Amino acid sequence: MSKRGKKYKNAGAAIDRQKMSDLAEALDNVLKTKYAKFDESVDIAVRLGVDPRHADQMVRSSVILPNGTGKTARVLVFAKGEKEKEALAAGADYAGSEELIEKIKGGWLDFDKTIATPDMMGEVGKIGRILGPRNLMPNAKLGTVTFDIERVVNEIKKGKVDFRVDKAGVVHATMGKSSFGVDKLSENILAFIDKLIQLKPSTSKGIYLRAISVSSTMGLGFKVDPLQVRSLIKSA
Secondary structure, eight states: OOOOOHHHHHHTTTSOTTSOBOHHHHHHHHHHHOOOSSOOEEEEEEEESOOTTSGGGOOEEEEEOTTOOSSOOOEEEEOOHHHHHHHHHHTOSEEESHHHHHHHHTTOOOOSEEEEOGGGHHHHGGGHHHHGGGTOSOOGGGTOBSSOHHHHHHHHHHTEEEEEOOTTSEEEEEEEEGGGHHHHHHHHHHHHHHHHHHTOOTTOOSOSEEEEEEEESSSOEEEEOHHHHHHHHHHO
Protein backbone atom coordinates (compact mmCIF):
# COMPACT_ATOMS: atom_id res chain seq x y z
CA MET A 1 0.00 0.00 0.00
CA SER A 2 1.44 3.38 -1.04
CA LYS A 3 2.19 5.91 1.67
CA ARG A 4 0.66 9.38 1.61
CA GLY A 5 3.03 12.35 1.79
CA LYS A 6 2.99 14.90 4.58
CA LYS A 7 1.46 17.60 2.36
CA TYR A 8 -1.40 15.27 1.41
CA LYS A 9 -2.08 14.34 5.04
CA ASN A 10 -1.96 17.94 6.25
CA ALA A 11 -4.08 19.37 3.44
CA GLY A 12 -7.42 18.19 4.75
CA ALA A 13 -6.62 17.81 8.44
CA ALA A 14 -9.27 20.35 9.47
CA ILE A 15 -12.01 19.08 7.12
CA ASP A 16 -14.39 16.16 7.65
CA ARG A 17 -13.90 14.24 4.43
CA GLN A 18 -16.63 11.74 5.29
CA LYS A 19 -19.24 14.50 5.18
CA MET A 20 -21.43 14.58 2.09
CA SER A 21 -21.41 18.21 0.90
CA ASP A 22 -23.28 20.18 -1.71
CA LEU A 23 -21.41 20.65 -4.97
CA ALA A 24 -20.14 24.19 -4.35
CA GLU A 25 -18.82 23.32 -0.88
CA ALA A 26 -17.07 20.17 -2.12
CA LEU A 27 -15.37 22.10 -4.94
CA ASP A 28 -14.40 24.86 -2.54
CA ASN A 29 -12.74 22.23 -0.33
CA VAL A 30 -10.91 20.79 -3.34
CA LEU A 31 -9.51 24.22 -4.21
CA LYS A 32 -8.68 25.16 -0.61
CA THR A 33 -6.76 21.95 0.06
CA LYS A 34 -4.81 21.65 -3.21
CA TYR A 35 -1.11 22.01 -2.59
CA ALA A 36 0.61 21.34 -5.92
CA LYS A 37 2.32 24.35 -7.48
CA PHE A 38 0.92 23.71 -10.96
CA ASP A 39 -2.65 24.27 -12.19
CA GLU A 40 -4.10 20.89 -11.29
CA SER A 41 -6.99 19.29 -13.12
CA VAL A 42 -10.21 18.74 -11.19
CA ASP A 43 -11.63 15.25 -11.67
CA ILE A 44 -14.96 13.64 -10.94
CA ALA A 45 -15.88 10.04 -10.14
CA VAL A 46 -19.52 8.96 -10.32
CA ARG A 47 -20.66 5.52 -9.16
CA LEU A 48 -23.70 4.42 -11.10
CA GLY A 49 -26.33 1.82 -10.35
CA VAL A 50 -25.48 -0.27 -13.39
CA ASP A 51 -23.88 -3.65 -14.06
CA PRO A 52 -21.42 -3.10 -16.95
CA ARG A 53 -21.18 -6.87 -17.47
CA HIS A 54 -24.50 -6.54 -19.29
CA ALA A 55 -24.26 -4.86 -22.68
CA ASP A 56 -27.57 -3.05 -22.16
CA GLN A 57 -26.17 -1.35 -19.03
CA MET A 58 -22.96 -0.06 -20.59
CA VAL A 59 -22.88 3.73 -20.21
CA ARG A 60 -20.62 5.29 -22.80
CA SER A 61 -20.80 8.60 -24.63
CA SER A 62 -19.32 12.09 -24.76
CA VAL A 63 -20.28 15.59 -23.66
CA ILE A 64 -19.12 19.09 -24.55
CA LEU A 65 -18.28 20.91 -21.33
CA PRO A 66 -19.55 24.52 -21.39
CA ASN A 67 -16.21 25.85 -20.12
CA GLY A 68 -13.93 23.32 -21.77
CA THR A 69 -11.33 21.26 -19.95
CA GLY A 70 -8.54 23.82 -19.79
CA LYS A 71 -6.51 21.77 -22.21
CA THR A 72 -6.56 21.95 -25.99
CA ALA A 73 -6.55 18.42 -27.38
CA ARG A 74 -4.21 17.50 -30.22
CA VAL A 75 -6.51 16.08 -32.89
CA LEU A 76 -5.51 13.63 -35.59
CA VAL A 77 -7.88 12.92 -38.49
CA PHE A 78 -7.64 9.89 -40.75
CA ALA A 79 -9.00 11.14 -44.08
CA LYS A 80 -8.18 11.56 -47.74
CA GLY A 81 -8.62 14.24 -50.39
CA GLU A 82 -11.10 17.00 -49.64
CA LYS A 83 -11.85 15.61 -46.16
CA GLU A 84 -8.17 15.84 -45.28
CA LYS A 85 -8.18 19.50 -46.35
CA GLU A 86 -11.42 20.08 -44.40
CA ALA A 87 -9.81 18.63 -41.26
CA LEU A 88 -6.79 20.91 -41.43
CA ALA A 89 -8.95 23.96 -42.20
CA ALA A 90 -11.09 23.15 -39.14
CA GLY A 91 -8.06 23.15 -36.87
CA ALA A 92 -6.96 19.51 -36.75
CA ASP A 93 -3.32 19.18 -35.76
CA TYR A 94 -2.68 16.29 -38.13
CA ALA A 95 -4.59 14.83 -41.06
CA GLY A 96 -3.76 12.15 -43.58
CA SER A 97 -4.12 8.48 -44.36
CA GLU A 98 -1.57 5.73 -44.97
CA GLU A 99 1.43 7.90 -44.09
CA LEU A 100 0.02 8.59 -40.61
CA ILE A 101 -0.82 4.92 -40.09
CA GLU A 102 2.76 3.94 -40.92
CA LYS A 103 4.09 6.64 -38.60
CA ILE A 104 1.95 5.30 -35.75
CA LYS A 105 3.16 1.77 -36.46
CA GLY A 106 6.64 3.17 -35.89
CA GLY A 107 5.75 4.37 -32.40
CA TRP A 108 4.56 7.95 -32.95
CA LEU A 109 1.66 8.87 -30.66
CA ASP A 110 1.85 12.65 -30.21
CA PHE A 111 -1.91 13.25 -30.29
CA ASP A 112 -4.83 13.06 -27.85
CA LYS A 113 -7.92 12.37 -29.99
CA THR A 114 -8.57 10.73 -33.33
CA ILE A 115 -11.32 11.05 -35.92
CA ALA A 116 -11.75 8.98 -39.07
CA THR A 117 -13.97 9.09 -42.11
CA PRO A 118 -15.87 5.79 -42.53
CA ASP A 119 -13.95 4.86 -45.68
CA MET A 120 -10.68 4.96 -43.70
CA MET A 121 -11.71 2.54 -40.94
CA GLY A 122 -10.51 -0.53 -42.82
CA GLU A 123 -6.98 0.88 -42.78
CA VAL A 124 -7.25 2.33 -39.27
CA GLY A 125 -8.31 -1.09 -38.00
CA LYS A 126 -4.80 -2.33 -38.78
CA ILE A 127 -3.47 -0.24 -35.88
CA GLY A 128 -6.35 -1.02 -33.55
CA ARG A 129 -4.02 -2.90 -31.21
CA ILE A 130 -1.99 0.27 -30.80
CA LEU A 131 -4.83 2.79 -30.53
CA GLY A 132 -7.40 0.68 -28.69
CA PRO A 133 -5.60 0.19 -25.34
CA ARG A 134 -4.85 3.94 -25.27
CA ASN A 135 -8.49 4.92 -25.92
CA LEU A 136 -7.40 6.53 -29.18
CA MET A 137 -9.43 4.43 -31.61
CA PRO A 138 -12.10 6.33 -33.59
CA ASN A 139 -15.53 5.11 -32.51
CA ALA A 140 -18.89 5.57 -34.22
CA LYS A 141 -20.73 5.55 -30.86
CA LEU A 142 -18.65 8.54 -29.77
CA GLY A 143 -19.19 10.34 -33.06
CA THR A 144 -15.56 10.12 -34.13
CA VAL A 145 -16.21 7.99 -37.22
CA THR A 146 -17.92 10.49 -39.50
CA PHE A 147 -17.79 12.50 -42.69
CA ASP A 148 -18.80 15.60 -40.71
CA ILE A 149 -15.16 16.33 -39.92
CA GLU A 150 -15.38 20.09 -39.36
CA ARG A 151 -18.10 19.80 -36.70
CA VAL A 152 -16.37 17.05 -34.73
CA VAL A 153 -12.95 18.75 -34.80
CA ASN A 154 -14.59 21.92 -33.47
CA GLU A 155 -16.38 19.99 -30.70
CA ILE A 156 -13.18 18.34 -29.52
CA LYS A 157 -11.28 21.62 -29.55
CA LYS A 158 -14.06 23.25 -27.49
CA GLY A 159 -13.78 20.64 -24.74
CA LYS A 160 -15.59 17.47 -25.73
CA VAL A 161 -15.01 14.73 -23.14
CA ASP A 162 -15.41 11.02 -23.85
CA PHE A 163 -16.34 8.70 -20.99
CA ARG A 164 -17.37 5.15 -20.25
CA VAL A 165 -18.32 3.24 -17.12
CA ASP A 166 -15.61 0.90 -15.80
CA LYS A 167 -16.00 -2.65 -14.49
CA ALA A 168 -16.85 -1.33 -11.02
CA GLY A 169 -19.69 0.83 -12.33
CA VAL A 170 -17.74 4.08 -11.96
CA VAL A 171 -17.33 6.85 -14.54
CA HIS A 172 -14.19 9.02 -14.29
CA ALA A 173 -13.64 12.29 -16.16
CA THR A 174 -11.74 15.57 -15.98
CA MET A 175 -13.94 18.61 -15.42
CA GLY A 176 -11.44 21.41 -15.91
CA LYS A 177 -8.57 23.14 -14.12
CA SER A 178 -8.42 24.37 -10.55
CA SER A 179 -7.93 27.90 -11.92
CA PHE A 180 -11.49 27.76 -13.31
CA GLY A 181 -12.93 28.42 -9.86
CA VAL A 182 -16.05 26.97 -8.28
CA ASP A 183 -18.63 28.46 -10.65
CA LYS A 184 -17.14 27.26 -13.94
CA LEU A 185 -16.29 23.84 -12.50
CA SER A 186 -19.88 23.55 -11.23
CA GLU A 187 -21.26 24.35 -14.68
CA ASN A 188 -19.09 21.68 -16.26
CA ILE A 189 -20.02 19.07 -13.66
CA LEU A 190 -23.75 19.74 -13.97
CA ALA A 191 -23.53 19.37 -17.77
CA PHE A 192 -21.63 16.11 -17.33
CA ILE A 193 -24.02 14.58 -14.81
CA ASP A 194 -27.04 15.76 -16.80
CA LYS A 195 -25.65 13.73 -19.70
CA LEU A 196 -25.18 10.70 -17.45
CA ILE A 197 -28.80 10.96 -16.31
CA GLN A 198 -29.97 11.10 -19.93
CA LEU A 199 -28.05 7.88 -20.59
CA LYS A 200 -29.61 5.88 -17.75
CA PRO A 201 -30.28 2.37 -19.12
CA SER A 202 -33.91 1.27 -18.95
CA THR A 203 -32.73 -1.96 -17.29
CA SER A 204 -30.97 -0.11 -14.45
CA LYS A 205 -32.94 -0.64 -11.25
CA GLY A 206 -32.84 1.22 -7.93
CA ILE A 207 -30.69 4.28 -7.30
CA TYR A 208 -28.83 5.38 -10.44
CA LEU A 209 -26.53 8.14 -9.12
CA ARG A 210 -25.13 6.28 -6.13
CA ALA A 211 -22.08 8.35 -5.23
CA ILE A 212 -20.17 11.37 -6.51
CA SER A 213 -16.75 12.63 -5.51
CA VAL A 214 -14.50 15.42 -6.75
CA SER A 215 -10.73 15.84 -6.37
CA SER A 216 -7.72 17.59 -7.82
CA THR A 217 -4.96 15.70 -9.62
CA MET A 218 -2.80 15.24 -6.53
CA GLY A 219 -5.19 16.36 -3.83
CA LEU A 220 -7.96 15.04 -1.66
CA GLY A 221 -11.33 13.71 -2.71
CA PHE A 222 -14.60 15.11 -1.34
CA LYS A 223 -18.05 13.53 -1.42
CA VAL A 224 -20.92 15.31 -3.14
CA ASP A 225 -24.62 14.83 -2.39
CA PRO A 226 -26.19 13.27 -5.54
CA LEU A 227 -29.68 14.47 -4.58
CA GLN A 228 -28.50 18.07 -4.36
CA VAL A 229 -26.84 17.77 -7.78
CA ARG A 230 -30.06 16.40 -9.26
CA SER A 231 -32.02 19.32 -7.84
CA LEU A 232 -29.55 21.80 -9.34
CA ILE A 233 -29.97 20.20 -12.76
CA LYS A 234 -33.79 20.24 -12.52
CA SER A 235 -33.83 23.89 -11.50
CA ALA A 236 -31.42 25.00 -14.25
